[in-house]
Amino acid sequence: MMEIELHHLMLESLDGNAASYQLFLRQVSGLLRAYLRRRLSTTPDEVEDLLQETLLAIHAQRHTYRRDALLSPWLYAIARxxxxxxxxxxxxxEALHDPLDEEAEYLRVMDDDAHASNKDLTRMLAELPEHQRLPIVHTKLEADR
Amino acid sequence: MNSHDLINMLATGLQPVPRHAVAKRNTLVLLTGVLVSLILLCLIYGLRPDLPQASQQLAFWIKLGVPLSNALLGLSIVLALAYPGQRPRVAYWLLSVPILCLWGWALWVWTGTAPSLRMGLLWGSTWKVCVMNITLLAVPVAIASLVVLRHLAPTRPVLTGALAGWFAGGVGAGVYALHCPEMAAPFLAIWYVLGMLLPTVIMAYLGHRWLRW
Structure with a gap:
């Protein structure tokens, strides 16, 4: 969808045509989703949230669109x-939660420890006779899962 | 909610945007600001009693023209910045032209004056109150600008705030020129410029605080 077509839909929307507006917003979300996805490649989960925020801003600020101006600079300025x-x-x-980075290292070490003790546990359980081992496995270990 | 539902929700009950409604509102609010500033001038300071004689002099018109041309340049940039995707029609460096003219004039007067008389031209008799008076007269225009800008969508809030302050300071200085008895260029080159800069700095901060959307 090109500038001219979107511009036409926008003008109809400004005059209160809900159907045009719906179509306009759908076309615009396609464009803006691509725009945001390219710029948020590390956090793709955030794209849809930010897209909705941008659509709300477009809606709330639609009176700031000048009818004779180009549409895409207006759209992308809002998205940007x-x-x-x-x-x-x-x-x-992230700056507020900076200390977590140091802790993350510590947490990873804890994970390693847990993994090691899990291995020990499995080895010791294997040495137990069947009638003692199965109750422990079923009630204590698998109950949490 | 997914984006599809959001779009349907936004489209239902869509209100038309009347043509020129925003432009009319801007004009009305800003003119009110200027008018309140003029009323404040008359109530607090009064017009200078020798206004008819003073208006015969070129210096008076420069004193009035420099701040007002600053105000107009500032306003034209602010009104572009307030609409997403709009580029200012005038280049930023043009903002310095009225100031540079004023400084050139001041330098010319300064070098052409005997050194013993120079300090009198610089300090005048009202330098202590000049900056604060201009700032006070800029307040109504600054408030009007904020009202206008909060209804619009400036994508660079600090810069927009600063230029709105430059506009308000320009109007404040232009209005104050109707009272202020100083006619020496060096005085205007320092104190009037500071008087316009103070609202600019304050409004840059207010832009940071209040013009986000």
Whole structure:
């Protein structure tokens, strides 16, 4: 869908045509999803959330579109603003949780330990007779799963 | 909610956007700001009593023209920045032209004056109040700008705030020129420029705080 067609739909939307607006937003979400996906390749889960935020902004700010202006610069300026806003929020959030990075190392070590003790447990259980081993496995170990 | 449902929700009960409604609102709010600033001038300071004689002099018109041309340049950039995807019609460097003209004039007067008289031209008799008075008269215009901008969508809030402050400071200085008795270029080159810069700095901060959307 090209600029001219989208521009036409936008003008009809500004005049209150709900069907045009629906079509307009659908076409726009296709464009913006691609735009956001390219820029959020490391966190693809966030694309849909951010797309919805951008659609809401387009809706809330539709009166700032000048009818004689090009449409795509307006659309992408809003998307870009929302993207930067999101990235800034994320950076701030990550800065707040910085200490976790050091802990992550520690947690990984804990995981290794747990794995090792699990191996020990399996080996010792194997030495037990059947009638003692099975009750332990069924009630204590598999009950948690 | 998935995006499909969101789109359907946004499209139901869609209200038309009346043509020129935003432009009319902007004009009305900003003119109110300027008018309140003029009223404040008359109530607090009063027009200078020798206004008819002063208006015969070129210096008076430069004193009025420099801030007002600053205000117009600032406003035209602000109104572009407030709409996503719009580029300002005037280049940013043009903002410095009125100031540079004022400084050139001041330098010319300064070098042409006997050194013993220069300090009088620089400090005048009202330098202590000049910056604060201009800032005070800029307040109504600054508030009006914020009201206008919060309804719009500036994608660069700090820059937009700063230029709105430059606009408000320009109007404040232009309005104050109707009261201020100083006519020396060096005085204007320092104190009027500072008077316009203070609202700019304050509004850059307010833009950061209030113009996000």
């Amino acid at each position: 603003y929302k993207l930067i806003d999101y990235l800034r929020r994320r950076a701030r959030h």
